[in-house]
Amino acid sequence: MTNVLNAIVSNKVPESINNGNTPSFTYNTYNSEGKIRPLDYKGKLLPSKIFGSPVEYAKDLKQDVLNIGKAVKGRANDHELGRINDLAMKMGSLGLAAYLFVKNPLKLSKAMEFAGFGTFFASMALWPKLAIQLPLKLRTGVDIHQKYIDSQGRKKMLHQDPQYDLTDLYTREDLDRMGEKLHVNENLPDRDNFIKQRAKKTAVQGNTMWMLTSGFATPILSALMCNRLEKPIGKAIECYENISSSIAMKKDTQSGFIARLKQKLADKSLEKFIQSNSDKIMDEKLIHELSERLSKNVNSASFQDAVAEELKLLKNNIAFDENFVKEAVRGKIPQDLFTSLTDKQKTLLDKAIKEGSTRSISDILANAASSSKHEQMNLRKSLYDLLERAKKTQETPKLSQVTDNVKALYSSVARFAAEKSVLDRFIDARIGDKSGTYIANQWNRVGETLIKSLHLNSKELKALSQGNMDVMREKLIQLAVDENLYNKAMSDLMKLIYEYEQKTGSEKFTSIIGSKAKEICTRASQNMRENGFEKIADKVSSSSIKGTIENTINVNAAERVSGAKSSFYRLIQALDMFKIIKDNNFTAKIQSALSDNGLDSQNHERIEYLTKQLEKIVMSATSTDYTEKFKTAGFKLTEKEYKILMGILCEPTEKNITRNMNSYINEEEFCKGLNAYKDEFMSKVANWQNNMTKELSRRTVTGATNGANAVERNNLVGKPIASMIQDIAKQTYNSQKWLKIFGGAMAVLTAVTLTAGLFMGRKSKIEKQVEKESIKNG
């Protein structure tokens, strides 16, 4: 094209056009002087960068938003519409992420929705940059995503359309750099053009590779990124929740904060509900609906019951009123009855109506106007009916008649609910029964450390995930036998458990929970009593009643903490036990115990059996097995054998259970905690006299006074190690399997893409020939 244009300007007919078949014609040089001419081209290449700056991104975003406004008016070009398309895709995806954020109940899942959104677009952008653009740029010097800015200030890709050649924008330096990397002979005539063609070719190849691979790469890379991000995000959420809930607890005393919270939690539709139901009688259904609304933020079914009881007690405070009586008796009582009553009798009638009592009828009728017996009887009956009706009216008032009381009750509950919500959040962040809490994360950390310590290959991991006890036992024995591995595992686990003890111990958040629960419950209870709501006040806090909210908070927190703690101690106890069993003097120990109890100490078969039973007990015994004293089919122990094994199991742990104790842990303190647990375990669970089957009822919040109740024992026994290992192995196996499939796929794809990149931008046979001949011909 350039040749033709040059020819036109120089008023020559190019040979290619003016051949024999084409009619000849002459060109007149166009004299453009003083005429309107095209402006000079202002386009230029933008600095070649792999990653754009955030400022640049923000500017582009702003421009895209402005372009939408232009497009609404029907003024936009293809480039702008294309960019709007990309923006719309992000907006739609953001909308979807926001919806899924609301849909997911857990904070981690919520956060992962946005992480998914971010990683998807990040992989979409990163994959071509890292797997195609960067390697090609390094190898050939060609930036396949080189951007330029056109005369209108639009940023575009230089190599977007291979038929729209913009390679003239390359500078001398660019061409030299590419020529050198592409090994273009320096003596080649028309070298620049040759380099430009090679750059175009490389870009076409790179862009094609991008289209072919990004379908695989984007979702897989995004999923892999999410997989890697899950832990740090979980940790960040845990930290945020812990800190923010602690700050809220400190703010708690400031009335402004609670008032705002109260406002936030307020049932905004309560007023409307009361208005729309004002004519309804306070029956069971209405009381249930009201109690549900009033106690919603307290999150306690028993508290809701107490509110319902309180609502049932609300009476219609009707006073002695002639109109009421007239309406009530509907003319059954002579009018002069009331006029003939003395003031004292009127007071009595007023009282009787208020109380809904029929006891004072005789007194009221003492001087009644009617004198005949028959009239007296009728009068008495009518008065009785009247008082009965008054009683009924009082007991089942309309909502409109007790609105003020309902509102007063709500006001008392609302402040308590606001204060309790702060405490609930504090508890929830640490020991809530869900994933992402401190306790859940610590549990996972312990489990993962254990699995790591067992050094499992994928087959063993699969076997453990399926609950294969033989493999599990074998691995635990291997760990016990290898001194270094054992010490490392113990040290890592004890560090985590010690950390748990430190955080959850009595000085730490369980005591904070206890004191805070006492503070807010006592205050709320006092306030409720002052307002005459005894029932709910008793439910919140009481010195005589046990099942209060205050007690429940404390007991639940203690149970949750101790459940996990027991499982952790049981794990250490189990690992320690395997170590002891593998020690040479264990047989001697058991023999001596057998002989002390008058049993055959030379029966090696029985000794081996007992050793296996002990392994089994530490691995998989449940609280039911302890209740039945291991008389069940799986164990079959005699009383003496049971006592011997429990004695060994609960033997105080010597200091120095690991040789290389971590300096972070106070070993003495740790062993003290472990031995205290063993003592409690021995007295409440492993004691031959204890029989849980006699205490069938679930624990009450009163706590056990004699021995331990079922829940307490369950907590002390903790989670069986086998099931703990199986759960964590299952989780690890699933995760690893998934990672293996998709990580492997991603690795293959990356390898293929990078390898393909090595063949891009290469000279074809003809190009080589042309190059050679061109150099030869000068």
Place this chain on the structure above:
Amino acid sequence: MVYSLGIQNQNINTLRKQVSFGKEDKKSKCENKDRLLIEEKKKHPVSTAVKIQTDKLVNAFTKYPQKGLEGSKNANFYEFLTMGTVPYLIGSAAMISVFNLASKFFSTPDAVSACKLGKKMGIGVIAYGILKNISKKFIEVPVNLRYGIDVNLPYKKVINELPEERNKDNLVSYEYHKAYESVDFPRWDLFYDNEAYGKERTAYYKQVGKKMGISDEDLEHADQKVKPLIKEKLIQTKLFSTLSSYFWAATGVGIAMQKPWENMTLNPKKRILNYKNYKQAVKQAGDKAKNVAKYENIFKEFGKNFVKSFKEFINNERKSLRIAGRTLFGAAVGLTLLGNFVTLLNFNKGKGSREKAAVSLIDESKEKVVC
């Protein structure tokens, strides 16, 4: 590489003869130049669309990647854009796989819960694709009906390629474009002298102009008059169909994330097995066949689950979720309605009419640039 115009012209003439198979019939004549596929679309809308899509899809997976990887000098932007289907389809499959493929290695309870999520994700990916494409019609079809501007009107483009190392003889290829795919360079030329619209040279532009409410008097040079107006409508249609399509797609995924889908059997093998079991149960029940739980075909089951899921999506028990669902759905519907409002309401009626043209639109004081 610079090729002279003469060679190009010669090639075209030679190629025209080659492609016409020696017959100067109407069809073969048409194949030598770009032409709108109006007749085909009118008579066989479905088969034409299928044919075009199949051609594009096959080329996107075969011919174009081959050309692209070779770095062919004939590779062009159309091919690059057509290859955009590849990541869409493979990406969808990969996305479904990410959530489903590994679950068969999991233990039963884990596999069950992974399968539930995987099923929803699978339906979500498909719903995204379907709704994104269909929803554009909610704006494009009304615009076509109102003004006769078919945004998706296809034309067959004849490409005369440059000879290459690999290909020296078969130098003609076809591409299926849309006449209005570019708002900067719509193929105005294809609408001139097009008998499908009338005998007049500018019949198409007159038709559109009339539909836009321009008087006959003002349509003397219909093409000049109508082209800018068509362009405006094109931009608005593309803008709103694009914006709304992503919210429809997101709504589709949102609906797919609801619980009713969890119980739907999608595995064809399981469905066949369920059907066989049902048949057997009916056979065994004999007279009491009425009591056997009915087997629902996949479409019926899908329909029922869709209705349930849609209700759950916009009418969820949880207030926050209800609001979120309605907002997403509302955004999709709102943008579609707004798109229809903006495109269908003719704000330009009478613009540039002779009456109003008394005042010159050209500002003489400003510098003029010829691009």
